[in-house]
Amino acid sequence: MIGRLLIAMAMLSMLCACGAPRNMFVLLPEEDGSVGQITVSNEHGQQTLTQPWQATGMNSANQAPQVPQEMAPETVKELFQKSLSAQPLPPMHFLLYCTADSVELTEKSKRQIPEILAAIKWRDSVDTSVIGHADTAGSSVYNLALSKRRAQAVGKLLIAQGVNPDILEISSHGERDLLIPTPDNVSEPLNRRVEVTVR
């Protein structure tokens, strides 16, 4: 009896691996173990994946997406090895802070510049963004201009140290993109920042 059950389970698991549909969609866990969500839909149906390693798919456009099944991580990694092996490194993020109502970097942030230069070199980056921000003290128009000047100041600093200006994307988000949510007209040092992202 148990023997038969085991054989049936073995056959089922074989089916799950080589019976996988030709077209597949698999949800993976995030690096921190959390998981997002994907929805696959066509005119015949829709499925939502919410658990890591869940897969859905169909053999043709005439089929609805199959009921989600959890796959073995090893099987998934094997099937997709050739695309996973070409995955780029995620970007490196740096946060630089400015003193109130100025484009001056804090002493601590000035000391981060060499790290940023090294990252740009190491990653052979051709796409590094420098995004200026402001806290909510002052009008939003004023803060858009201030955050722009902050980004430009950091950009100039990097260029002066040898970074190719062509690789820099310099932009500003004014007071729209607060790191620490605050009401209007609140001085918050952690919002007075320039984010440098090295890709």
Added chain:
Amino acid sequence: MTRFQVVVLCVTLLGGLFLAQQAVAEEIIGSVKVAQGEATIQRGEQTIDAAPGVRLFPGDTLQTGADGRIGVIFRDDTLLSLGPGSELVIEDFLFSPADNHLSMILRMLHGLAAYVSGKIAKLAPEAVKIETPVGTVGVRGTRMLIRIED
């Protein structure tokens, strides 16, 4: 033309050229970080060899041959990599959070893909769509794998 008029004309032309360059720089939506074997970018009539450092523009089609692989990173930090025998069109990419212009539409024709979502999916998940011949994928801050053998 007086000398003054000539000077004004020159300054205007140079200014225009500078602005045009800035506009082109604005349109860059990402770059190639990994490329192996036969890997190309189709841009209109042009076929460009994909190599680390090559920049991407909206409308680019990423293609890999039987031994090719390509890995790219977009301006919003989305990671996308393709295995051999793949073809994917970057239909739309807009990342301008300051004025809420966010959009990412990819059309995967066939092959193997690995995708790690970036800021557009975080700020506006409904603005991210991956179209395939067999169905459309909507995401909510996610890592996923797609195989299309249609």
